[in-house]
Amino acid sequence: MQDILALALDNLLSPIILCFVLGLAAALARSDLAFPEAVAKGMSLYLLFAIGFKGGVAVASNGMSGQLGLSLLFGVILSALIPFVAFAILRAMTKLSVTDAAAVAAHYGSISIVTFVAASSVLEAQGITFEGYMVAVAAAMEAPAILSALWLISRKGGGVDQGGHLWREILLNGSIVLLVGAFLIGWITGPEGKAEIDAFITAPFKGVLCLFLLDMGLVAGRGLRQARGEVRGGVLAFGLLMPLIGAGFGLAAAALIGLSLGGAVLMMVLSASASYIAVPAAMRVALPDANPAISLTLALGITFPFNLTIGIPLYLAVATAILGG
Amino acid sequence: MQDILALALDNLLSPIILCFVLGLAAALARSDLAFPEAVAKGMSLYLLFAIGFKGGVAVASNGMSGQLGLSLLFGVILSALIPFVAFAILRAMTKLSVTDAAAVAAHYGSISIVTFVAASSVLEAQGITFEGYMVAVAAAMEAPAILSALWLISRKGGGVDQGGHLWREILLNGSIVLLVGAFLIGWITGPEGKAEIDAFITAPFKGVLCLFLLDMGLVAGRGLRQARGEVRGGVLAFGLLMPLIGAGFGLAAAALIGLSLGGAVLMMVLSASASYIAVPAAMRVALPDANPAISLTLALGITFPFNLTIGIPLYLAVATAILGG
Amino acid sequence: MQDILALALDNLLSPIILCFVLGLAAALARSDLAFPEAVAKGMSLYLLFAIGFKGGVAVASNGMSGQLGLSLLFGVILSALIPFVAFAILRAMTKLSVTDAAAVAAHYGSISIVTFVAASSVLEAQGITFEGYMVAVAAAMEAPAILSALWLISRKGGGVDQGGHLWREILLNGSIVLLVGAFLIGWITGPEGKAEIDAFITAPFKGVLCLFLLDMGLVAGRGLRQARGEVRGGVLAFGLLMPLIGAGFGLAAAALIGLSLGGAVLMMVLSASASYIAVPAAMRVALPDANPAISLTLALGITFPFNLTIGIPLYLAVATAILGG
Amino acid sequence: MEMHAAKRVEIIIEAVMETRLTEALRGAGVSGYTVLPVMGGAGRSGEWSREGQIGRSGMVAVVCLIRPERLDGLLKAAFGVVERHIGVVSISDTQVVRAERF
Amino acid sequence: MEMHAAKRVEIIIEAVMETRLTEALRGAGVSGYTVLPVMGGAGRSGEWSREGQIGRSGMVAVVCLIRPERLDGLLKAAFGVVERHIGVVSISDTQVVRAERF
Amino acid sequence: MEMHAAKRVEIIIEAVMETRLTEALRGAGVSGYTVLPVMGGAGRSGEWSREGQIGRSGMVAVVCLIRPERLDGLLKAAFGVVERHIGVVSISDTQVVRAERF
Ligand SMILES: Nc1ncnc2c1ncn2[C@@H]1O[C@H](COP(=O)(O)O)[C@@H](O)[C@H]1O
Ligand SMILES: Nc1ncnc2c1ncn2[C@@H]1O[C@H](COP(=O)(O)O)[C@@H](O)[C@H]1O
Ligand SMILES: Nc1ncnc2c1ncn2[C@@H]1O[C@H](COP(=O)(O)O)[C@@H](O)[C@H]1O
Ligand code: NA
Ligand code: NA
Ligand code: NA
DSSP, X not given: OHHHHHHHHHHHTSHHHHHHHHHHHHHHTTOOOOOOHHHHHHHHHHHHHHHHHHHHHHHHHHOOTTTHHHHHHHHHHHHHHHHHHHHXXXXXXXXXXXXXXXXXXXXXXXXXXXXXXXXXXXXXXXXXXXXXXXXXXXXXXTSHHHHXXXXXXXXXXXXXXXXXXXXXXXXXXXXXXXXXXXXHHHHHHHHHHXXXXXXXXXXXXXXXXXXXXXXXXXXXXXXXXXXXXXXXXXXXXXXXXXXXXHHHHHHXXXXXXXXXXXXXXXXXXXXXXXXXXXXXXXHHHHOTTSOHHHHHIIIIIIIHXXXXXXXXXXXXXXXXXXXXX | OHHHHHHHHHHHTSHHHHHHHHHHHHHHTTOOOOOOHHHHHHHHHHHHHHHHHHHHHHHHHHOOTTTHHHHHHHHHHHHHHHHHHHHHHHXXXXXXXXXXXXXXXXXXXXXXXXXXXXXXXXXXXXTOOOOTTHHHHHHHTSSHHHHHHHHHHHHTTOOOOOOXXXXXXXXXXXXXXXXXXXXHHHHHHHHHHHHHHHHHHTTTHHHXXXXXXXXXXXXXXXXXXXXXXXXXXXXXXXXXXXXXXXXXXXXXXXXXXXXXXXXXXHHHHHHHOOOSSHHHHHHHHHOTTSOHHHHHIIIIIIIHHHIIIIIHHHHHHHHHXXXXX | XXXXXXXXXXXXXXXXXXXXXXXXXXXXXXXXXXXXXXXXXXXXXXXXXXXXXXXXXXXXXXOOTTTHHHHHHHHHHHHHHHHHHHHHHHHHHOOOOHHHHHHHHHHHHSOOHHHHHHHHHHHHHTTOOOOTTHHHHHHHTSSHHHHHHHHHHHHTTOOXXXXXXXXXXXXXOHHHHHHHHHHHHHHHHHHHHHHHHHHHHTTTHHHHHHHHHHHHHHHHHHHHHHSTTTSOTHHHHXXXXXXXXXXXXXXXXXXXXXXXXXXXXXXXXXXXXXXXXXXXXXXXXXXXXXXXXXXXXXXXXXXXXHIIIIIHHHXXXXXXXXXXX | OOOEEEEEEEEXXXXXXXXXXXXXXXXXXXXXXXXXXXXXXXXXXXXXXXXXXXXXXXEEEEEEEEOGGGHHHHHHHHHHHHTTSXXXXXXXXXXESOGGGO | OOOEEEEEEEEEEEGGGHHHHHHHHHHTTOOOEEEEEXXXXXXXXXXXXXXXXXXXXXXXXXXXXXXXXXXXXXXXXXXXXXXXSSEEEEEEEEEESOGGGO | OOOEEEEEEEEEEEGGGHHHHHHHHXXXXXXXXXXXXXXXXXXXXXXXXXXXXXXXXXXXXXEEEEOGGXXXXXXXXXXXXXXXXXXXXXXXXXXXXXXXXX
């Protein structure tokens, strides 16, 4: 227990978290500190490439441990299933409309890759290994949740813009393609390929992550400032409760698959986190009547910082207690 | 003496200075070499974050040496005081209007963080240590000069737009917030935090600084080309004289505080340098009638290269002579 | 022979090539993966700076081997000569108009710096040294081809916009200025200067190159998708044939100059590659009636990937066979 | 110089809808348009800014110059896409010189 | 489609004044506007370009579509901010379709 | 507020031609203009996008506000540059407040 608290505190005082807090504080204080859109996008491309590549190299080095297929399958199931749970809770706990509830549910079924990256960093710092292919599981969990949300809506009689290329857009979404592509390149080129570009993708990684989280803090803070009125009461409580429920599902899946401790924590983090890049864009196209401010504020302003600060150490503690160190 | 000349020459032939010269030459020759605004902004965010963080870590490692408070106080006094000196000199030596003179004066009271960074690099290359908190002093010196300039104007009967949020804008200016925030994060996380992101903030730092100075050379060259007519005679002389006067004040303050040799050089550099980011924006808001081309050309086209090439080695030589190696 | 195939395969499976393929595939599949313009430009500035600087340092370290002047001269001659060959082939093999043929010819006389960089990486990985000043030869080969193309047009009675500053624009083109400027700075500051910024220009270089090639794959793929109709038959064949002819000229020149094996391969690569940055801009100004899609698709969509995958190992094999390892 | 009456249609729309809009325009026979970036704005759905964003968030401005007789077709196509979405459409009279282009 | 007359006000103003301008607009009851980036320009105070700049230098273009009757209020609010500053304001007639939005 | 009739000329032109155009404008006595970035577009020469490009590719939009009597001079100067190039020019009626500036 003491260990967990120490770890949580350690985590809270890491440069990564403090950078997010700095961004959040600057935005709430209405500083004009801001990252250009191109710089933010550039950092996110770098992070996706690096994390995908390193995952692929890990698979090339350690082999597949036979569970890649099973993990992907469970990832897809979790992503498709969690929106139903989230939707039911939202309809029970909040006054959100069917459309808004479905849109929020889609975000929570999908994943936040930055939360995943932050969790991997914590694991690495603790010397806890994890399955390299978890990054492929992350990619596989991006999209199914969107399908579930659209199904929920159409079942409730809501209109969904199933425009010709919605599916291509979702499945060939830039972040999925980059993550999976870099994963494959890492897998093909293996440790030799990694040696060639290690100084680029490994050494500066954590520093870039710091600046990226600073920007995310700024964006989250601006969102919170503007949406102050809309996210409160039941909706707010959902943003803190849902990650715990998601993490529970993730832990159960990890136990069924037989993932390592590190892999289980990452599966919990994926299930607990909410998308704020791929799903928002898809929802704007498919559910234009849903209010984007609600989902984004919940995902980025409530659940993301919750996972970053309390969630990750908590999931690690619970996984350690249940699965053993 | 020979040592000083050798150092000055060494400095002149460093990649940093040569990059600035390349940018300047390219712009004066009207090459279309240019950095996108987002890239320039991204590099400046990186430099502010790195320099702030490293300053904070230095304080965490070496303690405060008891003089942080005193140094901050003197920094604020210098920043508030220098504009009065600059204003008097400008009114005596040039035909600038009250408004223009006050605007220029505000730039010279405030500081140029890149000059500060370049000076720290020279000190580090010479193996001269300095107080880590000097970066906090730099942040503290950004704003007071603006207040002095506005007071000068209103005393002369000039109108000042004291619009509601001018003060928040100045004090929560992005570069101040990032510098101070990174300083605090560095202080809190200390050498352990630095170890995590060292490969990002230390190893590539000087290279990024080179590219940034290349861009500053380009911007300065474009400015000089356009403002050729406006900055000459007395105004030009001011741009070369004022840094020497500022450095003198800085040296006096450093001696009073009892700063180390390195700290004294940095205090001289801060006092000698002129702002070209925070103050120009504030002046546009508060003194819209002031001609921005004059201040910017002086600060970036005259004083900045003067400090970079001649100023820094000179201040180091003088400080060594007076305070002892 | 077996060695060559092994090398070719090795090259094909390097992260650099796979990144290009990923970008190409993503664009052809119409993924929305994209780099912001500012990020792409920032990476190209970085690569030009790093390659120029390292070339200059190599000259400072190893001396000039007496052949810089001769190599520059031959570079200029190749760049001026190849467009005539290309033009004749295009007029014989394709139905392109005089204007379009001249525009394409200009692209092939000039050079692709990224192909040059990729070839240097392959040489370095093979432990094959080359003359550091080849980067200056690359810069010298950018512009003469444009002059030849304009002369071709005007001889055929075509109108050329020789607007006042076309020549300044071409010769002071940003990429030439940066490449030559960084080369000079590297030369002046030498290994000491390099030591200061090595962690920036050497360690992460290959990783940045990977991301840059990913973006080039995206741009090439988008171009191919749109120009599908226009580039086929004879024009397409030209895009595969011309690099081989260019490489032949390059090899002959290298043998005459007496370049090392590595230098000869780079001279072949420069002659074989086609410009897609400096020349397209110049052609838009001087030959507005030429269809830019043809040149760009050929240079970036056909010849660039050909050189990257098959060309470089092939040129290395031929040069080794003829000049000896 | 001889000038011809034309319409300038300015459509400010979510960036995610850009491809759908331009496809609809092409479907309506409008083959010329220009897309301008938008930094931020405000409307019934609140204020927003592009700074620091990563996804295809934000809006773009699509400007079409067309002959007056094609306006109805264009608007019909555009509204098919814009209708349920955040955004505004405005139509101004303008003049163009090389009328054969439009 | 039924169209309604409106005004398109385009204000090109220093980027540092953007927030002040949009606050003044909101104060005047104008709740819809779009901010476009500006790359460079020239005027009485000379030429400038955004390239390589770092601070909040440069200008932005703020476009407002409003009902004609609100024009005076908007202009008064805008000029309160723009007056002593570098920049230009132009007002064109335009038409909008969903009039209830403006 | 008193308003004065003016013309708003919008020239969408290849970025490589920007300097030539603005020099021609200055030559014709037009000293005020604003350059807006363009993200992409389509026309007779096909579709294009600025994303991921590196060179001075792409287009820009140059907006000039001028007194009506200066229109002819401006158009002549502009067409000298634009003529053989990709791009479009449109001219709209507009109104400005501080007429002495134009
Ligand atoms: N009256 C208006 N004038 C100019 N732009 C507007 C106006 N109303 C809305 N917009 C733009 O359209 C976006 C969405 O508007 P809305 O659908 O009202 O939230 C805003 O963020 C603005 O960029
Ligand atoms: N006549 C004009 N047409 C279009 N934009 C203008 C005009 N005059 C000024 N501007 C813009 O407003 C900025 C400041 O103008 P000024 O206050 O005249 O220096 C210029 O840099 C241009 O971006
Ligand atoms: N009708 C139009 N409306 C708006 N922009 C256009 C139009 N036609 C062409 N453009 C712009 O001008 C560029 C070149 O057009 P074009 O010369 O027809 O290929 C296009 O990429 C668009 O950005
Ligand atoms: Na989830
Ligand atoms: Na100062
Ligand atoms: Na060539």
